[in-house]
Amino acid sequence: MKRILQDLTFAETETLILSLGEKKFRAKQLFEGLMQGKATSEITSIPKSLKARLQEDYEDNPVKIKEIFHSTDGTEKYLFELADGNLIEGVLMKYKYGYTQCVSTQVGCRMGCKFCASTLGGLVRNLTAGEILSQILVVNALHKAETAGVTNGRAVTNVVLMGSGEPLDNYENVLRFLRNLTAAEGLNISARNVSLSTCGLVPKMYDLANEGIPLNLTVSLHATEDMARARTMPVAKAYKIADILKACDYFFEKTGRRYYFEYTLIAGENCDEAHADALVKLLKGKPCHVNLIRLNEVKERSLKALDEKAAYRFLGRLEKGGLSATLRRQIGVDIGGACGQLRASYLEKTEEENG
Numbered sequence: 001m002k003r004i005l006q007d008l009t010f011a012e013t014e015t016l017i018l019s020l021g022e023k024k025f026r027a028k029q030l031f032e033g034l035m036q037g038k039a040t041s042e043i044t045s046i047p048k049s050l051k052a053r054l055q056e057d058y059e060d061n062p063v064k065i066k067e068i069f070h071s072t073d074g075t076e077k078y079l080f081e082l083a084d085g086n087l088i089e090g091v092l093m094k095y096k097y098g099y100t101q102c103v104s105t106q107v108g109c110r111m112g113c114k115f116c117a118s119t120l121g122g123l124v125r126n127l128t129a130g131e132i133l134s135q136i137l138v139v140n141a142l143h144k145a146e147t148a149g150v151t152n153g154r155a156v157t158n159v160v161l162m163g164s165g166e167p168l169d170n171y172e173n174v175l176r177f178l179r180n181l182t183a184a185e186g187l188n189i190s191a192r193n194v195s196l197s198t199c200g201l202v203p204k205m206y207d208l209a210n211e212g213i214p215l216n217l218t219v220s221l222h223a224t225e226d227m228a229r230a231r232t233m234p235v236a237k238a239y240k241i242a243d244i245l246k247a248c249d250y251f252f253e254k255t256g257r258r259y260y261f262e263y264t265l266i267a268g269e270n271c272d273e274a275h276a277d278a279l280v281k282l283l284k285g286k287p288c289h290v291n292l293i294r295l296n297e298v299k300e301r302s303l304k305a306l307d308e309k310a311a312y313r314f315l316g317r318l319e320k321g322g323l324s325a326t327l328r329r330q331i332g333v334d335i336g337g338a339c340g341q342l343r344a345s346y347l348e349k350t351e352e353e354n355g
């Protein structure tokens with residue numbers, strides 16, 4: 001596999017350009033072009049000879065949009081194709097304040113959560129930093145015209161690492177991605193507008209806290225005690241809720257940022273009154289916010305969503321107990337909003353087609 005230019009920081013791009021015997025300003029032209037979502041071949045300011053040399057070693061276009069699905073609520077879902085033919089997916093949610101993109105960090109996932117479609121076929125491979133970044137670059141390029149006067153042609157203002165994959169299971173690449181995402185010469189997105197969601201890989205949560213990046217740390221909790229959590233999340237056998245909470249507090253200590261929990265409501269599993277009370281007991285007084293999610297039913301899995309009324313009752317009980325909580329609005333349901341659903345259905349379709 002060829003290397004990926006979007007993996008490089010600006011300083012590394014300069015080093016590369018100098019090593020090719022080119023003038024330093026070419027690095028700026030190249031890097032700026034890449035950050036605008038251009039393939040090397042489309043950057044008009046750099047000479048043909050340099051393009052040709054770069055294309056010998058580097059992928060010209062590491063992430064391509066293969067298909068776009070439009071939801072009636074404005075949400076867009078993308079099926080991206082990587083240079084090696086692997087498929088990943090992403091979602092763009094349009095809000096008044098800007099566009100939030102959900103990016104994938106791995107092809108597949110090895111965490112094995114019972115409700116999630118991303119993990120159905122296990123982990124295929126990690127994405128490189130440039131492959132994660134390029135998901136945003138191509139979406140920015142797609143929406144460039146409509147956002148030219150608003151956000152300088154950079155449509156995506158907020159990023160959530162909540163697509164396929166476990167970001168902390170691909171730590172080095174994700175960190176590298178975050179650097180280019182937030183760097184002034186990169187996409188210049190404030191870390192405060194970035195949310196990283198993890199199933200709770202405790203040692204990596206400490207590593208992340210020590211980086212001191214003021215992003216929004218989000219932990220997928222989905223249960224109030226370890227045995228129950230292990231029923232839907234095998235990772236619970238490795239890391240205890242108590243240790244996850246300690247790591248969250250350490251993150252708060254290091255970054256001053258409150259943290260978030262995701263709690264997917266699964267009927268008959270984790271959302272009766274006793275669970276709400278247990279969640280209050282567990283989290284009360286902590287600098288955190290709880291995001292309730294209604295399960296997006298995945299056809300390969302038998303788990304069922306809680307109805308909307310009951311979900312609001314659960315929310316009410318948390319609030320009454322003193323927690324800061326919200327029920328996440330369901331978006332893009334008509335286009336398979338849940339992680340991995342699109343890729344799974346696409347792979348299934350092509351398998352059927354190919355017999």
Ligand code: SAH
Binds near residue numbers: 163
């Ligand atoms: N690996 C990361 C990112 C996963 S996706 C993590 O575990 O946090 C982001 C969130 O969506 C997680 O909280 C995940 O548990 C949740 N999720 C996955 N599949 C879902 C589904 N079918 N319905 C509702 N939430 C789901």
